[in-house]
Amino acid sequence: MSVLLRTGFAAASLLCLGAAAQADQMIDPDTLPPKAREFALHGPLGDYDPYGRAAQTGCNWSRVQIPTTQGLKWVAREECQLNFSR
Secondary structure, three states, X not given: OXXXXXXXXXXXXXXXXXXXXXXXXXXXXXXXXXXXXXXXXXXXXXXXXXXXXXXXXXXXXXXXXXXXXOEEEEEEEEEEOOOOOO
């Protein structure tokens, strides 16, 4: 039984690491204040974060749908280009 738990935990950890490599941050609009929630769901993301502030240099915000137990849900997603040329 403990082997199965450890194997499942290791697999879940790898999945989380893979997701982190693809998206730097995901924000559920339902966790935001009303004005930010509205902007996250309907505002012009891209160069702006869900709060309407300018995105960090090299980062881009978008909306994506993720599957949940209740169906698909829109979330705000930030992706940043890593710059290792320092």
